[in-house]
Amino acid sequence: MLAAIRNPYAGRYEPDILPFMEALNALGLTMAERLLALLGGDPKRVEGYGKGAIVGAAGELEHGALWHVPGGYAMRRVLGDAKAIVPSTKKVGGPGARLDVPVTHINASYVRSHFDAMELGIPDAPRADELVVALVMTTGPRIHARVGGLKASEIKGEDGLR
Amino acid sequence: MKAEIRKIVVVLEETRREMGREVNPSTRKAVAAAVIRNPFAGAYAQDLEPLMAIGEELGGLLGERAVAALGVKPAQIESYGKAAIVGENGELEHAAAILHPRLGKRLRAAVEKGAALVPSAKKMGGLGTPIDVPLGHKDAAFVRSHFDAVEVRIPDAPRADEIVVAVAVTDSGRPLARVGGLQKHEIKGEDGLR
Numbered sequence: 001m002l003a004a005i006r007n008p009y010a011g012r013y014e015p016d017i018l019p020f021m022e023a024l025n026a027l028g029l030t031m032a033e034r035l036l037a038l039l040g041g042d043p044k045r046v047e048g049y050g051k052g053a054i055v056g057a058a059g060e061l062e063h064g065a066l067w068h069v070p071g072g073y074a075m076r077r078v079l080g081d082a083k084a085i086v087p088s089t090k091k092v093g094g095p096g097a098r099l100d101v102p103v104t105h106i107n108a109s110y111v112r113s114h115f116d117a118m119e120l121g122i123p124d125a126p127r128a129d130e131l132v133v134a135l136v137m138t139t140g141p142r143i144h145a146r147v148g149g150l151k152a153s154e155i156k157g158e159d160g161l162r
Numbered sequence: 163m164k165a166e167i168r169k170i171v172v173v174l175e176e177t178r179r180e181m182g183r184e185v186n187p188s189t190r191k192a193v194a195a196a197v198i199r200n201p202f203a204g205a206y207a208q209d210l211e212p213l214m215a216i217g218e219e220l221g222g223l224l225g226e227r228a229v230a231a232l233g234v235k236p237a238q239i240e241s242y243g244k245a246a247i248v249g250e251n252g253e254l255e256h257a258a259a260i261l262h263p264r265l266g267k268r269l270r271a272a273v274e275k276g277a278a279l280v281p282s283a284k285k286m287g288g289l290g291t292p293i294d295v296p297l298g299h300k301d302a303a304f305v306r307s308h309f310d311a312v313e314v315r316i317p318d319a320p321r322a323d324e325i326v327v328a329v330a331v332t333d334s335g336r337p338l339a340r341v342g343g344l345q346k347h348e349i350k351g352e353d354g355l356r
Binding site for chain 1: 180181182183206208210214245253254255258259261262263279281282283284285292293294296298303304306309310311313336337338339340341342343353354355
């Protein structure tokens with residue numbers, strides 16, 4: 001699920017950018033809910049997630065970092081207290097720039113069958129004064145996963161790692 | 163099995179200015195990538211152990227090359243990541259076999275410590291496919307200033323029977339980082355998270 005939004009800090013150095021992080025919470029929730037609906041609407045079916053941001057040419061890489069908290073919070077809330085850190089990538093790019101969003105298991109980062117990624121982009125975004133923000137959810141492991149390691153069936157689900 | 167390496171590409175990215183401001187010291191990212199032959203291209207193999215051995219070899223080789231590109235001591239490395247692109251005759255799972263079981267151990271030796279998970283990405287692709295290598299702090303995954311990524315692209319790889327394997331390291335976080343969260347001087351470095 002991608003959204004192209006205006007970057008309120010494009011074109012200038014703004015020391016305090018945290019107010020926009022708050023403002024992104026509502027967008028994060030809307031996107032997480034729509035994404036879950038696309039996958040059928042049952043949070044129990046979602047097994048992996050990731051997030052990312054592409055900053056348009058007039059912005060700073062740091063503006064992409066504003067997505068960490070709202071994007072992560074929204075998916076955790078929609079999925080019912082998922083335990084694992086939400087993996088992420090970010091970059092500065094022009095319209096059509098592609099981003100590889102990493103994916104890991106929602107309750108235990110070390111589940112090896114769920115390490116994956118999804119390439120995303122929007123042909124006409126981000127324009128120079130825009131941000132593209134992305135959320136990814138998956139419903140299962142890699143196809144034909146067979147390289148061992150911690151299995152989803154073995155998760156303790158306490159520390160978000162194992 | 164030893165990796166059959168066609169080429170190694172090392173890229174150093176140094177950011178000196180951001181939004182009109184000096185970044186001092188500069189933030190620096192290095193990526194070392196190898197183009198290798200995929201021994202399992204074109205046929206299903208159940209046992210991918212040979213690729214796991216290649217991952218172990220490349221974790222050391224690429225980790226050391228990336229650290230050398232930054233010209234710092236291993237202990238000065240602050241964040242890391244890994245990624246792979248599998249050519250069209252392979253399987254996404256081939257990337258998993260290289261990246262996950264054993265590559266991290268040798269990479270951690272190259273950067274000293276490394277309590278945190280090594281963030282990763284993987285995809286299938288043709289010649290010139292770029293990949294964003296995710297970056298996270300090597301000892302505490304929640305350090306917010308070090309969440310980042312670096313894009314790498316090799317114009318003539320991966321060919322259909324090849325795999326591109328990349329390791330990225332930094333000696334710094336993002337330029338002008340200022341979105342709060344756990345700071346690097348607050349790291350305990352025990353559980354890999356904080």
